[in-house]
Amino acid sequence: MSKTVVGVLGLQGDVVEHLEALRRAGLTGMEAKTREDLRRVDALIIPGGESTTVAKLLDRFALREPLIARIRGGMPTWGTCMGMIVLSADIAGMPDQPTLGVLDVTVLRNAFGRQVESAEVPLEIPALGGPPFPGVFIRAPWVERVGEGVEVLARLEGKAVMVRQGNILGTSFHPELTRDVRIHRWFAGWCTRAQSAA
Amino acid sequence: MAEKGSTGTVKVKRGLAQMLKGGVIMDVTTAEQAVIAQEAGAVAVMALERIPADIRAAGGVARMSDLSIVQKIMDAVTIPVMAKVRIGHFAEAQVLQEIGVDFIDESEVLTPADDKYHVDKHAFTVPFVCGARDLGEALRRIAEGAAMIRTKGEAGSGNIVEAVKHMRTVRDEIAIVAAVPAEELVARARDLGVPLELLKEVARAKKLPVVNFCAGGVSTPADAALMMQLGAEGIFVGSGIFKSSNPAKFAKAIVEATTYFNDPKAVAEASRSLEGTAMPGLEISKIPQDELLNVRGV
Numbered sequence: 001m002s003k004t005v006v007g008v009l010g011l012q013g014d015v016v017e018h019l020e021a022l023r024r025a026g027l028t029g030m031e032a033k034t035r036e037d038l039r040r041v042d043a044l045i046i047p048g049g050e051s052t053t054v055a056k057l058l059d060r061f062a063l064r065e066p067l068i069a070r071i072r073g074g075m076p077t078w079g080t081c082m083g084m085i086v087l088s089a090d091i092a093g094m095p096d097q098p099t100l101g102v103l104d105v106t107v108l109r110n111a112f113g114r115q116v117e118s119a120e121v122p123l124e125i126p127a128l129g130g131p132p133f134p135g136v137f138i139r140a141p142w143v144e145r146v147g148e149g150v151e152v153l154a155r156l157e158g159k160a161v162m163v164r165q166g167n168i169l170g171t172s173f174h175p176e177l178t179r180d181v182r183i184h185r186w187f188a189g190w191c192t193r194a195q196s197a198a
Numbered sequence: 199m200a201e202k203g204s205t206g207t208v209k210v211k212r213g214l215a216q217m218l219k220g221g222v223i224m225d226v227t228t229a230e231q232a233v234i235a236q237e238a239g240a241v242a243v244m245a246l247e248r249i250p251a252d253i254r255a256a257g258g259v260a261r262m263s264d265l266s267i268v269q270k271i272m273d274a275v276t277i278p279v280m281a282k283v284r285i286g287h288f289a290e291a292q293v294l295q296e297i298g299v300d301f302i303d304e305s306e307v308l309t310p311a312d313d314k315y316h317v318d319k320h321a322f323t324v325p326f327v328c329g330a331r332d333l334g335e336a337l338r339r340i341a342e343g344a345a346m347i348r349t350k351g352e353a354g355s356g357n358i359v360e361a362v363k364h365m366r367t368v369r370d371e372i373a374i375v376a377a378v379p380a381e382e383l384v385a386r387a388r389d390l391g392v393p394l395e396l397l398k399e400v401a402r403a404k405k406l407p408v409v410n411f412c413a414g415g416v417s418t419p420a421d422a423a424l425m426m427q428l429g430a431e432g433i434f435v436g437s438g439i440f441k442s443s444n445p446a447k448f449a450k451a452i453v454e455a456t457t458y459f460n461d462p463k464a465v466a467e468a469s470r471s472l473e474g475t476a477m478p479g480l481e482i483s484k485i486p487q488d489e490l491l492n493v494r495g496v
Binding site: 014033097115119136 | 202203204205206207209210213214216217218219220221236237239240241242276277278295298299300301323324325453454457458
């Protein structure tokens with residue numbers, strides 16, 4: 001079995017921070033920004049960034065369909081903040097912004113407010129165990145509607161901020177901006193299992 | 199979120215700049231222009247009353263924008279909205295923070311309000327971006343609390359030469375600091391007028407502790423690709439979009455060239471799609487010395 005390669009979608013955003021977190025967690029990462037790159041990776045992280053921008057670039061460079069096909073085919077995929085918005089079924093109040101529609105949730109963008117409301121908040125994540133996770137929320141979305149088969153892994157002020165549906169993980173916050181690589185390691189665990197199963 | 203968490207921390211301020219990386223931030227003066235910028239794929243817009251080329255042409259004192267314009271732009275788009283304040287004008291900054299802009303640019307493009315001191319940016323919840331021509335300027339601004347740096351270039355000139363010079367200068371100075379023996383750092387910190395701890399951090403990381411974009415002179419997709427290859431983490435375009443003959447096409451093409459900056463085929467395709475001419479450019483040596491913007495606020 002070859003070594004698992006975790007791609008980080010490199011169209012825009014905090015790509016390097018994810019690659020660095022993967023390295024610290026002992027994993028192999030690579031920036032993925034073309035269709036060829038997407039074929040080479042075993043798993044994918046869609047980083048933080050601007051969802052409006054990345055949604056447009058996915059269409060302009062014909063990456064939408066191959067991405068959906070890989071994710072529907074079971075590729076472990078994790079979206080942080082913008083990434084979760086891109087993966088979602090739809091965005092509350094913004095029917096025109098396209099999404100990949102692979103994670104059955106409705107998200108609300110900038111749900112906690114504009115930048116002056118961005119904050120660091122300790123988060124209880126029972127599935128992860130251990131001490132609270134350092135949540136970094138930047139113009140963050142929350143999950144308004146959770147579809148069938150979607151598990152809520154963490155809440156903040158009663159709102160879902162970490163969700164999982166099968167091979168897809170979404171977080172409203174940015175673990176890649178912290179020194180805590182527990183979620184990167186946990187995600188890597190799925191990748192290894194997905195690869196063994198295949 | 200404020201009850202349980204901490205707002206305005208260094209991490210969330212620098213963090214927003216990190217989310218903008220690899221993107222293009224466009225100057226806009228109206229809500230309509232902001233929508234064009236967002237539609238083209240801008241990661242943020244900079245709301246201002248006049249774009250730099252017009253500020254240059256109009257002369258006089260350039261101030262913070264009319265708040266009703268900033269508000270209209272904030273209402274028109276979902277991407278972050280930035281706005282400029284005069285160097286040292288902390289009251290303009292307080293007002294912009296009050297209405298909720300996402301980022302403040304303490305900018306040499308406006309007429310400085312203080313000939314000695316910049317704003318104490320630590321005192322704010324909203325993050326600041328500041329211009330720099332070299333490592334000393336960059337680290338002084340970071341010491342004052344800037345969460346993002348942009349190399350200055352020469353705003354409104356349509357000429358990339360100053361942007362290249364400033365980006366290369368910062369890059370070269372970082373390489374030197376990272377290479378010299380530790381005992382030189384105290385004297386170098388003194389010469390640069392920067393805190394020793396910050397300089398040590400740069401020497402260790404071989405990069406600035408905040409995101410560094412490029413500004414001041416980008417007018418074409420190839421300009422954007424050039425600056426990204428020289429190490430810019432993203433691009434500010436001022437006059438280059440709305441002084442071109444086809445703003446929507448130029449905006450879109452500059453975004454594409456920024457994303458695929460290291461793929462000449464993609465940059466060529468973006469350049470071919472322009473259907474118009476770039477903004478007129480100025481020879482830097484023909485700009486009167488007292489009209490140069492990049493020497494303000496060092």
